[in-house]
Amino acid sequence: EPEVTQTPSHQVTQMGQEVILRCVPISNHLYFYWYRQILGQKVEFLVSFYNNEISEKSEIFDDQFSVERPDGSNFTLKIRSTKLEDSAMYFCASSSQENTEAFFGQGTRLTVV
Amino acid sequence: AQSVTQPDIHITVSEGASLELRCNYSYGATPYLFWYVQSPGQGLQLLLKYFSGDTLVQGIKGFEAEFKRSQSSFNLRKPSVHWSDAAEYFCAVGPKEYGNKLVFGAGTILRVKS
Numbered sequence: 001e002p003e004v005t006q007t008p009s010h011q012v013t014q015m016g017q018e019v020i021l022r023c024v025p026i027s028n029h030l031y032f033y034w035y036r037q038i039l040g041q042k043v044e045f046l047v048s049f050y051n052n053e054i055s056e057k058s059e060i061f062d063d064q065f066s067v068e069r070p071d072g073s074n075f076t077l078k079i080r081s082t083k084l085e086d087s088a089m090y091f092c093a094s095s096s097q098e099n100t101e102a103f104f105g106q107g108t109r110l111t112v113v
Numbered sequence: 114a115q116s117v118t119q120p121d122i123h124i125t126v127s128e129g130a131s132l133e134l135r136c137n138y139s140y141g142a143t144p145y146l147f148w149y150v151q152s153p154g155q156g157l158q159l160l161l162k163y164f165s166g167d168t169l170v171q172g173i174k175g176f177e178a179e180f181k182r183s184q185s186s187f188n189l190r191k192p193s194v195h196w197s198d199a200a201e202y203f204c205a206v207g208p209k210e211y212g213n214k215l216v217f218g219a220g221t222i223l224r225v226k227s
Contacts, residue, residue: 004156035215043157043203043217056214091157099164101147102215106156 002026004105006092012111013082021077021108023092032075033093033102034067036060043091049075050098082112115140117204119218126194127226134189134221136204144206146187147215148178152200160202163187174198199225 005024013019025032034046047057049067066078075094079086089109093102116139126132138144146163161172168180178189187204204218 006156042219043205043215045214045216048214093157099145101159101162103159104149104157106154 002103004092004094004103006090006105006108008108009106010109010111012113015084015112016081019079019082019110021079021090021092021110023075023077023105024073025075025092025094026096026103027073029094029096029103031055031095031098031102032067032069033095034077035091035093035104036088037091037107038085038088046077079110082110084112086110087112115144115206115208115216117206117216117218119202119204119221121221122219123222123224125224125226128196129193132189132191132194132198132223134202134204134223136187136189136218138185138187138204138206140185140206140208142208143182144208146178146180147205147207148172148176148187148189149203149205149217150174150200151203151220157203160189194223194225196225196227199223 007022032049035043037043045058047061048055064080068076089107091107092105095102118137148160149157151157160176161170163170163180171177176191180187201220201222203220205215207215
């Protein structure tokens with residue numbers, strides 16, 4: 001069964017460093033998303049991406065964040081200068097159409113120290 | 114603003130017993146409704162969804178959910194719980210205009226005792 005794959009599963013980084021979280025969406029999907037879940041809090045929408053551009057983003061998704069689809073298979077989330085409060089589980093998701101269910105990856109746990 | 118409330122943070126049921134997890138939402142119109150499950154160390158797996166039509170929807174692993182417009186609820190049920198159902202369950206809503214800008218509830222942790 002096709003699935004969304006995220007790497008790495010766990011990343012530890014020092015405050016101020018740049019991190020790139022990687023995702024391989026399901027191959028025939030066209031819509032891509034990032035969500036995050038801070039420990040003990042709700043899963044929150046960050047950004048949606050379609051046709052090589054951001055279609056919607058939340059207030060959380062400030063200038064420190066960027067997304068990219070560098071090739072035909074990967075979808076990345078970059079945090080330019082990490083802060084302690086960026087520590088969270090980051091989930092990538094994809095869907096075939098805008099109004100169909102999204103399939104989530106297993107998440108990348110980011111720890112900023 | 115959209116919101117999703119899962120009033121039960123933890124629920125413990127005996128194996129073989131029935132289960133109902135509650136979900137209420139606040140939204141201006143009928144949204145798309147989802148239940149996801151997260152097992153330890155795993156991602157979010159879609160259990161079932163409601164888009165339109167029959168208000169009782171069937172999902173994977175023997176789960177079902179009923180959409181009640183009058184109560185703004187989308188409760189998840191299972192007639193007989195298995196130990197492997199122990200996990201965290203998330204209700205989520207998405208606007209029909211942007212189906213996948215999901216708003217999640219806080220989750221309900223299900224414990225199953227033998």
